Structures are given as C-alpha cells and as structure tokens.
Amino acid sequence: MNPLAALVAERSVIVxxxxxxxxxxxxxxxFALAAALAGRRACVVTVDPARRLADSLGVQSLPNTPVEIxxxxxxxxxxxMLDTKGTFDDLIHTYAHSTEQAEGILxxxxxxxxxxxxxGTQEYMAMEKLHELVESEAFDVVVVDTPPTRNALDLLDxxxxxxxxxxxxxxxxxxxxxxxxxxxxxxxxxxxxxxxxKVAGAEIVxxxxxxxxxxxGMEEGFRVRAAAVRQLLxxxxxxxxxxxxxxxxxxxxxxxxxxxxxxxxxxxxxxxVNRINPRFGGTHADPSSAAAQLADLEANLAALNEAAERExxxxxxxxxxVAPAALGRVPxxxxxxxxxxxxxxxxxxxxx
Numbered sequence: 001m002n003p004l005a006a007l008v009a010e011r012s013v014i015v016x017x018x019x020x021x022x023x024x025x026x027x028x029x030x031f032a033l034a035a036a037l038a039g040r041r042a043c044v045v046t047v048d049p050a051r052r053l054a055d056s057l058g059v060q061s062l063p064n065t066p067v068e069i070x071x072x073x074x075x076x077x078x079x080x081m082l083d084t085k086g087t088f089d090d091l092i093h094t095y096a097h098s099t100e101q102a103e104g105i106l107x108x109x110x111x112x113x114x115x116x117x118x119x120g121t122q123e124y125m126a127m128e129k130l131h132e133l134v135e136s137e138a139f140d141v142v143v144v145d146t147p148p149t150r151n152a153l154d155l156l157d158x159x160x161x162x163x164x165x166x167x168x169x170x171x172x173x174x175x176x177x178x179x180x181x182x183x184x185x186x187x188x189x190x191x192x193x194x195x196x197x198k199v200a201g202a203e204i205v206x207x208x209x210x211x212x213x214x215x216x217g218m219e220e221g222f223r224v225r226a227a228a229v230r231q232l233l234x235x236x237x238x239x240x241x242x243x244x245x246x247x248x249x250x251x252x253x254x255x256x257x258x259x260x261x262x263x264x265x266x267x268x269x270x271x272x273v274n275r276i277n278p279r280f281g282g283t284h285a286d287p288s289s290a291a292a293q294l295a296d297l298e299a300n301l302a303a304l305n306e307a308a309e310r311e312x313x314x315x316x317x318x319x320x321x322v323a324p325a326a327l328g329r330v331p332x333x334x335x336x337x338x339x340x341x342x343x344x345x346x347x348x349x350x351x352x
Contacts, residue, residue: 002351002352003270003326003327004034004270004272004326004328004350004351005034005038005351005352006326007031007239007241007269007270007326008031008034008035008038008040008042008141008351009035009038009040011141011237011238011239011269012134012140012141012142012237012238013130013134013141013142013144013232013235013237013238013239014028014031014141014142014143014144014238014239014241015143015144015146015233015238015239015240015241016028016031016143016144016145016146016241016243017146017240017241017242017243017257018148018242018243018244018250018253018254018257019148019244019249019250019253019254020148021245021250022243022244022245022247022250022274022275023243023245023274023275023330023337024145024146024243025046025052025053025056025145026052026056026274026337026342026343026346027241027243027272027274027330027346027350028044028046028053028143028144028145029044029053029056029057029079029143029145029343030343030346030347030350031044031143031241031350032044032077032079032141032143033071033073033077033340033343033344033347034347034350034351035075035077035140035141035143036071036073036074036075036076036077037073037074037075037347037351038074038075039073039074039075040075040076040140040141041075041076041078041138041139041140041141042075042076042077042078042139042140042141042142042143043066043077043078043079043080043133043138043139043141043142043143044077044078044079044080044142044143044144044145045079045080045081045082045126045129045130045133045142045143045144045145046062046079046080046081046082046145047082047122047123047126047144047145047146047147053079053081053145054079054081055338055339056337056338056339056340056342056343057069057077057079057339057340057343058338058339058340059079061081062079062080062081063080063081063083064080064081064082064083064086064087064129065080066078066079066080066133066138066139067079067080069340071340075140078139080129082122082125082126082129084121084122084125087125087128087129088121088125089106091125091128091222091225092105092106092218094221095218095221095222096218097217097218101214101217101218104210104214105214105215108210108214110210122147123147123154123157124226126144126146127229127233128225128229130142130144130229130232131225131228131229131232134232148253156233156264234264234265234266239269239270240261240266240267240268240269241268241269241270241271241272242254242257242258242268242270242271242272242318242322242325243272243274244271244272244273244274244315244318245273245274245275245276246273246275246276246277246311246312246314246315247314248314251314251315251317251318254271254318255317255318255321258318258321258322267322267325268322268325269325269326270325270326270327270328271315271318271319271322271325271326271327271328272327272328272329272330272350273315273327273328273329273330274330275330275331275332275333276308276311276312276329276330276331276332277304277307277308277311277331277332278308278331278332279304279305279308328349328350329349329350330346330349330350331349333345333346
C-alpha cells in the first residue's frame, strides 16, 4: 500500500503541521477526503479563522460542530472550524457542579473578555476539540489543520501548560476555601493585585477574584482532561505530517518542527512537499532530440526541469532528517485548490 494511503487507512489522528502559506489547510482536507474515499468516517478540523477549509470543501461556512460534506465516496467526510470561546463555554458546562456555577463563570466579565484571547487558549481548545471528537467514537480518523509551525508547537504544549497553571501556587491560593477576602492570598500576590487595581481599576480585580472563586472544584476536571490529551498526542495511533513547499524558508521551518518533535520523543510519519514544479518529458528526456524548429520550447523544457531538480535539492536534507517518514509530492497546479474537484486531484498525487 502507498505509505500515505496506509496512514489514512490505519491512524485515528493525523496532525498536519507546517509554515504559513504552504497549503497546509488544503493538504489536511485532502487527507480527510482520502480517508472518506477509503471508506472511513473522517473529520477535518481547522483552527485557522480564515475561510480556506470551507472554500476547499465547497461550502459557505463551517460551525464549531462537525458538518457532513456530501460526495460520492463510500465513507463519510465531516469538517468544522474551531470556535475557541464556544468550546471553552462547553467545557465550563461540562465541569461545573451546577448550572449556577456555570452561569457565574460564563457571565463574568473577565471570562467574557479573555476566554478567546488569552495566550494559548486557542491551542488548548483545539486539543480539547480533538479529544472530544475522538472520545465521541463518531469518527475513524480526525485530521487537525494546525496554525503555522511555531504556534502548532504551542498547540502540542497547551495541555502541559494548563496543568502547570492549575498547579501554580497563586492560582491555588485564589482557590483557598476560606475566601473571606484577599487576606487569603499571600502578601506578594496582594501587592500584585493592588498594583493591577491602580492601573486597570478595582472592578477588574474583583472580577478576577470572583472568577477564581466560581472556578472552585472544576480544576480537577481540566487537569484530568489535559493529561488525557497529552496521552492522545503521544499515542502510536496519532500521526504527525509535516507540510512544506520547496521554498527555503518553509523547508527550514519544517526542519525546526521535526527537531522539536524529536525533543518530545515523536517523529513525523510523513512529509508532504506541496506546489513543486513538475518534470516535463520524463526524468530522462533528451531535449537535444527535439526538432530544430522547437528550439524555444526545448530551452523552456530544460529550464523547467532544471527548476524541478533544484527544488528537489532544496528539501533533500529535510527528507533525510525525517526518514523513514513517507514522502508525498503535490505539483504546482494551474490554479488554487478551491473545491472538491481540486482536492481529488491533489489526492490522486498523494494516495494513488
């Protein structure tokens, strides 16, 4: 079996990572489509707020819950676009001990203003959505289209960062059961809060304290879930696919991500090089045999093949770095992939 086809036929999670602008969203959708063509129940998730995934699938928009994409394949293809705050709201309802506790948090001004904007929140909620989809057992494979590389690393580290936050002594102090006043907080924390009060206003500090008080008892649920997400990301059923283009900066970024994966004891299962110049006339074409009147076309053919060979050299070191990862190549098409027909054409190059 084609190694890439084996990935979509056997793995339960596929995480596509790469620099911005290399066609990662299109490749993610192509992997999900290939899984549906193989008879599997597939869902592709994007954390990119742009409309590229919806455009690629030929739909107007995507909500925060899986939407089935109609098509003539034996399996099922679903897609969704992450709504960070909506996912956070759902988690609050999941872990709150009562409706009143959930509403107290959801109506808190600090939560409303920061739930979708805090550093790392989007990445953590993406992992929560991944866990939710896997645990639902509604899909055989979930494909995740991540942000550009360095943010994707934040995505992989989000569960661990959340655990560290929940174990932070300041956070735990704010969850102390006495809750009579800020006297429950240490002197250093009081000094910080007083400074914040002077700069931002006492109401913001009170909102923060109220938020932490309302959060009491919920932290264990988040901690357990974060541990489960970390385990899922390290599971052998999860495959990491590096997506790059022949551009030197994109190749360098992919190499950086491969190094960071190795530091975590992980290895990419595949490398997909997108938008490469195709070879014309075959690898061993002899342009000199062309008729004299075709000299201009002959020169053009030689230049194109030279460009293709130069591009192959640009990612040769990356191929060696990630070996024995499977290699897939998608040529530079005459137009952008913006519908299912384009995705199928890309799938033919990767999986047939």
